[in-house]
Structures are given as structure tokens and as C-alpha cells.
Amino acid sequence: xxxxxxxxxxxxxxxxxxxxxxxxxxxxxxxxxxxxxxxxxxxxxxxxxxxxxxxxxxxxxxxxxxxxxxxxxxxxxxxxxxxxxxxxxxxxxxxxxxxxxxxxxxxxxxxxxxxxxxxxxxxxxxxxxxxxxxxxxxxxxxxxxxxxxxxxxxxxxxxxxxxxxxxxxxxxxxxxxxxxx
Amino acid sequence: xxxxxxxxxxxxxxxxxxxxxxxxxxxxxxxxxxxxxxxxxxxxxxxxxxxxxxxxxxxxxxxxxxxxxxxxxxxxxxxxxxxxxxxxxxxxxxxxxxxxxxxxxxxxxxxxxxxxxxxxxxxxxxxxxxxxxxxxxxxxxxxxxxxxxxxxxxxxxxxxxxxxxxxxxxxxxxxxxxxxxxxxxxxxxxxxxxxxxxxxxxxxxxxxxxxxxxxxxxxxxxxxxxxxxxxxxxxxxxxxxxxxxxxxxxxxxxxxxxxxxxxxxxxxx
Ligand SMILES: Nc1ncnc2c1ncn2[C@@H]1O[C@H](COP(=O)(O)OP(=O)(O)OP(=O)(O)O)[C@@H](O)[C@H]1O
Ligand SMILES: [Mg+2]
Numbered sequence: 001x002x003x004x005x006x007x008x009x010x011x012x013x014x015x016x017x018x019x020x021x022x023x024x025x026x027x028x029x030x031x032x033x034x035x036x037x038x039x040x041x042x043x044x045x046x047x048x049x050x051x052x053x054x055x056x057x058x059x060x061x062x063x064x065x066x067x068x069x070x071x072x073x074x075x076x077x078x079x080x081x082x083x084x085x086x087x088x089x090x091x092x093x094x095x096x097x098x099x100x101x102x103x104x105x106x107x108x109x110x111x112x113x114x115x116x117x118x119x120x121x122x123x124x125x126x127x128x129x130x131x132x133x134x135x136x137x138x139x140x141x142x143x144x145x146x147x148x149x150x151x152x153x154x155x156x157x158x159x160x161x162x163x164x165x166x167x168x169x170x171x172x173x174x175x176x177x178x179x180x181x
Numbered sequence: 182x183x184x185x186x187x188x189x190x191x192x193x194x195x196x197x198x199x200x201x202x203x204x205x206x207x208x209x210x211x212x213x214x215x216x217x218x219x220x221x222x223x224x225x226x227x228x229x230x231x232x233x234x235x236x237x238x239x240x241x242x243x244x245x246x247x248x249x250x251x252x253x254x255x256x257x258x259x260x261x262x263x264x265x266x267x268x269x270x271x272x273x274x275x276x277x278x279x280x281x282x283x284x285x286x287x288x289x290x291x292x293x294x295x296x297x298x299x300x301x302x303x304x305x306x307x308x309x310x311x312x313x314x315x316x317x318x319x320x321x322x323x324x325x326x327x328x329x330x331x332x333x334x335x336x337x338x339x340x341x342x343x344x345x346x347x348x349x350x351x352x353x354x355x356x357x358x359x360x361x362x363x364x365x366x367x368x369x370x371x372x373x374x375x376x377x378x379x380x381x382x383x384x385x386x387x388x389x390x391x392x393x394x395x396x397x398x399x400x401x402x403x404x405x406x407x408x409x410x411x412x413x414x415x416x417x418x419x420x421x422x423x424x425x426x427x428x429x430x431x432x433x434x435x436x437x438x439x440x441x442x443x444x445x446x447x448x449x450x
Pocket of ligand 1: 245
């Protein structure tokens with residue numbers, strides 16, 4: 001993979017495509033977690049790919065590629081949502097309810113709703129920690145927050161999530177919590 | 182890594198395989214063969230696009246050009262006219278040495294008759310594409326074990342093909358096709374020689390590979406049941422695409438696919 005990153009940094013489009021292919025499902029799902037519908041998620045995904053390709057030469061070190069790409073995806077998603085909110089006369093809360101697909105509704109609807117009620121910072125650190133399995137250091141890289149702030153955000157985000165879940169999944173969250181705090 | 186409710190939920194978000202990355206674009210592809218007295222047009226102005234992670238089935242009557250199409254995509258033979266774009270780029274894949282390199286880096290082939298080398302063990306058959314690439318032995322061994330595990334044939338690694346059932350041989354052939362991690366898997370009647378139950382296990386395997394690895398694949402078949410596993414079906418007749426069917430939109434309805442296929446075979450198109 002490092003080979004492909006180095007090649008891609010030199011402008012090799014095929015190497016770049018291979019890298020995107022490897023990340024595509026996890027990137028797409030992250031984007032979806034912000035924009036909540038397939039059409040927008042595809043659009044943002046495509047913007048991310050194009051942006052990343054042209055910005056690749058600014059990448060400092062190949063080893064940062066994955067977190068760097070993730071940062072672009074999260075920034076693009078949040079920017080996209082803000083722009084949508086600005087352009088629409090509807091209040092922001094309404095966006096929460098136009099989600100045309102809740103992943104596996106029966107089991108997950110409460111968690112999905114709770115996650116989406118969090119502010120962007122909490123939501124982002126929780127997704128990176130518990131979906132992407134990133135370390136605190138990596139999360140700090142992606143979010144450009146100090147590590148201490150990342151740790152606090154994970155803890156507070158989890159607390160808020162639990163509160164909103166009103167005890168559902170309580171047992172799961174026991175193991176879900178702190179495997180590196 | 183440990184699973185948790187958030188990860189489970191996120192992994193349940195369906196990833197649209199289409200519309201993201203165009204892997205293969207076939208444009209205006211025509212292929213004619215010169216027989217002694219006449220010309221046969223095997224493919225006539227064929228156009229389509231296949232996206233990353235899609236499983237596309239090609240159905241058509243005998244002689245409709247299905248195998249010819251796979252040979253063009255697999256750079257085994259050159260079209261008479263038309264072009265093929267791979268990941269958006271025009272691929273100059275019909276001259277040596279590009280053709281060999283293209284096949285090596287991009288294509289895995291699976292055939293109806295398995296085509297395993299009978300004197301070689303399962304592991305050696307599977308290793309062959311990497312041996313030809315001069316990959317170091319240690320790495321080859323790791324990759325062979327990985328891919329044989331994936332097709333659930335690891336415990337057969339020292340056996341010869343003749344000691345395996347048809348379904349097992351096809352699993353080995355699939356492992357061989359995938360070991361070099363080609364972005365495109367081409368399968369010509371992969372279940373044509375298998376009974377119903379074995380067909381099911383092979384289809385389940387292909388589906389797992391598709392979803393887990395986002396593997397792009399084209400499967401030629403004349404079995405509507407096999408085609409119902411694909412995301413989309415393209416129907417060929419006399420070298421042309423005469424119809425298509427979107428399984429994702431139509432709930433993978435075997436009866437409907439069969440009906441379309443029968444109409445096409447009757448010539449009602
Ligand atoms: N190498 C060749 N030389 C001459 N003609 C050929 C060659 N390959 C294919 N053809 C002709 O092209 C046409 C399409 O053949 P093709 O093998 O692609 O059909 P098919 O759809 O795969 O059929 P089947 O379902 O029987 O496998 C046929 O008329 C065939 O005779
Ligand atoms: Mg054929």
C-alpha cells in the first residue's frame with residue numbers, strides 16, 4: 001500500500017484508484033453518516049476523490065494517507081451539510097428526518113438517531129474511534145484537535161450517546177467503552 | 182478488532198456499488214470473424230459500463246457472442262473496432278507486451294471446465310499466477326493460504342485436482358483467479374458443469390467475495406438462477422445487447438429473468 005501511495009503522489013492515477021478502491025466502503029459509510037442519503041453521499045464521495053487526487057502532492061508523508069483522506073471526507077461532508085442547511089429554508093432539524101435509509105432500522109434506529117443528535121465533534125470522534133478503530137493519536141491527526149481534547153470528546157460523546165439511548169444496549173456499551181482509555 | 186454496536190450499525194449501511202468508480206467501459210465494440218466463405222459478426226456495436234464492486238451477469242443464447250466478449254475484455258483477442266476503457270483510461274491492451282501485463286495485473290479468469298493443471302497440487306495450481314510474477318516464495322505461501330482459506334479449501338492444499346469434486350475444483354479455480362488480486366474477475370459459465378446444490382455454494386462464495394472485497398465480476402451464464410445473483414443482467418442476442426435487467430430494483434426475480442431470456446431466445450426483441 002505504501003508503494004501505491006508513493007506512486008500516487010507522483011501522479012500515478014491507477015495507483016490512486018487502487019487506494020481509493022481499498023478505502024471506498026469505509027469512506028462512503030462515513031460520508032453517509034453525515035449526509036444521510038445515497039444521492040448526496042455519492043456526490044460527496046466523488047468530490048472527495050477528486051479533491052484528494054489534486055491535493056495528493058501536498059501530503060507530507062505516505063503513512064498519513066488514510067487519515068488524511070478521512071479528514072478530507074469528513075470536512076467535505078460537514079461543509080456539504082452546512083451548505084445544504086444554508087440554501088434550504090427548512091430548519092436544520094428537518095434534515096434529521098429526511099434520512100431515506102436508516103441502516104438496518106429495527107436494531108439500530110435508536111443508536112442512529114442518538115448519534116445524529118450529537119454535535120459534529122462528538123459524532124466524528126466516536127465514528128473514528130468505534131467504527132474506524134482509530135487510536136487517539138490518529139483521531140487527533142484527522143480532527144486536528146489536541147489529544148487531550150480527543151479523549152475528553154470520546155468520553156463525553158459516549159456519555160451523551162448513552163443518555164439519549166435511555167439504557168438501550170446498555171450491556172453492549174459496557175464492552176464498547178474504553179479499550180484504550 | 183472488537184465489534185461494537187456502532188460498528189455493526191455502520192457496516193449495515195449499504196454501499197452503492199454502482200456510480201462510484203467506472204471500472205470497465207466498453208464502447209462501440211465490434212468483432213467479426215472471417216470463415217472460409219463468409220464473415221461472422223460475433224459482437225456488433227456493444228456499449229456498456231461496469232462499476233467497481235458490481236456483479237454483472239451476461240445471458241444470451243448459444244453463439245450470441247458472450248465468450249467473445251470476455252475474450253475482448255480479458256485482452257485475449259482484439260476487437261475489430263471499438264475500444265475499452267479501464268478505470269476511465271483508454272487501455273491499449275491488444276498488443277504485446279501490454280496484453281500480457283494487462284491480464285496479469287487486472288484479470289482473473291474462471292471457466293466452466295475449471296482448467297486446473299492436473300499434475301500440480303491444489304496449492305501449486307493456485308500459486309501459479311504469482312510464480313509467473315516471480316514473487317518471493319514466502320509471500321506466495323502466505324497468499325495461497327489466505328486465498329484457500331477464503332474459498333474454504335485450505336485442508337485440501339496438498340491434493341491433486343483429480344481427488345476433488347467438481348465444486349471443489351471450481352473453488353480452487355476461483356482461488357487461482359483471485360490470488361493476484363485482479364480488479365476484474367471474468368467467469369464463463371462457472372457453474373455450467375455443476376449440480377444445483379454445488380452451484381448454490383459457488384454462487385454464495387462469489388457473492389461473499391463480491392461484498393467483502395468489492396470485487397468487480399462478470400459472469401456469463403445461461404442459467405436465470407445464476408443471473409439472479411448478479412446486480413444486473415445484460416442480455417445478448419446475435420452479438421448485440423438487446424435488453425437488460427436491474428436485479429437491485431426488481432428484487433432478484435428469477436422468473437422474470439427467465440421470461441426475458443425465453444423471449445430473447447424466441448427472437449421477440
Ligand atoms: N475464434 C473464432 N473463429 C471464428 N469464429 C468464432 C470464433 N470465436 C467465436 N466465433 C463465432 O462467433 C460467434 C459468437 O461465439 P461465442 O463463442 O462468443 O458465443 P457464446 O455466446 O459464448 O456461445 P455459447 O453459449 O455456445 O458458449 C459464433 O458464431 C462463433 O461461431
Ligand atoms: Mg461461450
